[in-house]
Amino acid sequence: MVVIPKATVLHPCIRPCRVQYTVALDTISPASVSTIENGPLQIRDAKQSDPFLVTFDESYDVDNPEAWPKGRKWAITDVLSATGFNRILVSTIMAPALPTIAKELNMSSTESALSLSIYLLATAFGPLFIGPLSEIYGRQVVLHASNIWFLAWNIACGFANTKELLIASRFLAGFGASAIYSLAGGVLSDLWRPQERGRSLGVYLLIPLLGAAVGPILGGFIAEYTTWRWMFWSTSIFQGVMTAISFDVFHETFAPLILNRRAARLRKETGSEQYYTQYERQVGRQSVARATTQALSRPLRLLAFHPLIQITAIISALGYGTLYIVISSFADLWISYYHQPVAIGGLHYIACALGEIAGSQLGGQLMDVLFRYMKSRSSDGEHIPEFRIPLTMPGAIIGPIGLFIYGWTAQARVHWIVVDIGIFINMFGGQLTGMALSAYVIDAYPEHTSSAIAATQLLKSLAAFLFPLFVPSLYSALGHGWGNSTIAFASLVLALPAPFVIWRYGARLRQRAASTY
Structure with a gap:
């Protein structure tokens, strides 16, 4: 995997605007992110390249x-x-x-x-x-x-x-x-x-x-x-x-938490610890104290x-x-x-x-x-x-x-x-x-x-x-x-x-x- 450029938004549930914010991720490649059309960040290619990335379904998702x-x-x-x-x-x-x-x-x-x-x-x-x-x-x-x-x-x-x-x-x-x-x-x-x-x-x-x-x-x-x-x-x-x-x-209603719960459920049901969300990957290296202080x-x-x-x-x-x-x-x-x-x-x-x-x-x-x-x-x-x-x-x-x-x-x-x-x-x-x-x-x-x-x-x-x-x-x-x-x-x-x-x-x-x- 490669690092996404800093112009990419953190998680797929957010509706980003044309000028994005400085957020570094290391979960999907730049080529995997398609264009934004006033909707959720499209990550179809990312999902295909990494089936363990937990996101909302692009067409319809009852949890979104x-x-x-x-x-x-x-x-x-x-x-x-x-x-x-x-x-x-x-x-x-x-x-x-x-x-x-x-x-x-x-x-x-x-x-x-x-x-x-x-x-x-x-x-x-x-x-x-x-x-x-x-x-x-x-x-x-x-x-x-x-x-x-x-x-x-x-x-x-x-x-x-x-x-x-x-x-x-x-x-x-x-x-x-x-x-x-x-x-x-x-x-x-x-x-x-x-x-x-x-x-x-x-x-x-x-x-x-x-x-x-x-x-x-x-x-x-x-x-x-x-x-x-x-x-x-x-x-x-x-x-x-x-x-x-x-x-x-x-x-x-907070999408990152909903996705985190879905990922935790998948890890429990499948026994595989490979399932993750972009939000978890972003804060996963931080201690609880550091993440709380930062927030x-x-x-x-x-x-x-x-x-x-x-x-x-x-x-x-x-x-x-x-x-x-x-x-x-x-x-x-x-x-x-x-x-x-x-x-x-x-x-x-x-x-x-x-x-x-x-x-x-x-x-x-x-x-x-x-x-x-x-x-x-x-x-x-x-x-x-x-x-x-x-x-x-x-x-x-x-x-x-x-x-x-x-x-x-x-x-x-x-x-x-x-x-x-x-x-x-x-x-x-x-x-x-x-x-x-x-x-x-x-x-x-x-x-x-x-x-x-x-x-x-x-x-x-x-x-x-x-x-x-x-x-x-x-x-x-x-x-x-x-x-x-x-x-x-x-x-x-x-x-x-x-x-x-x-x-x-x-x-x-x-x-x-x-x-x-």
């Missing part, structure tokens, strides 16, 4: 997640979606009750704000461990373990009788909740082909996007009509139900050494931080300036949810249309990740426009519907950009999607944790008009040039990037 029936794939997608909804809802549900909680647990204003935002801090660091672990032990066991962990600590929040216990429990609950951020992209990459990326992302995001907005609405009514502890008990009941459903519905360090290595991850992480962090600036201050705007009741003020979060839902659903449709158009225009008929980037450009303009409208109409205290329209436009534009960047990361890093998303999630969650901390000072010094205009100008300066940089240099940067292993 991409070939599963649509009903099973949508069921798994829906389970992820509902789980994501609950975990995002918990991040914001206690916002309207912070004064009540602070009084009962003798918390300062800083401590009460910390009890809310420390959940987001945990979601910054959790994916750094959970994403790589899912690429070692599979998606299924990691999802189930994180579900149970999150459930236990969310229940503990409801029974907290000291501020220290509440803050600690919120952090640990957020750590478990963070699994959805890195797992979702990996599972969607496992299940759906590039031409289905827009629709699958749109369906997955439909319910979770409600979470950030429904949280304060639900929390406002709970705070007004019952104890704040039901914020955690009610979401724990929902999480318990979803955990039970996921044990029945969620099947393992756990992957998100930070991607963030430190891959310019494309750095660019997408910064732009995503800016949008995510802006979202949580709005979420953390929106209720106060209606209560303190428009003098509306807590429960009624919380209803304005519906405008946030509707903007994000409209952006995700239209963005999903446009993404698939753009895929077909760009592929047909390509000289060789192949898809490359940079074809996702044009969709980010309108969002980079629409989002700041909405922020300008929101800021100055709030400053002038005009009718509430105009303020809500401004925030709707902002959320719509932000979601267009966010979806396209997520699809780009999934397509650009097919072998380690969860680790790549974990790398971007680090900056996103840190921004969501830090940005709301300076909001009171920002609005106090500049008002809503210039305060939001400052954020909008920053978005235009950073987010607008980024798509052009990725479009022009993305393929070249990916080609030069160090191995994701």
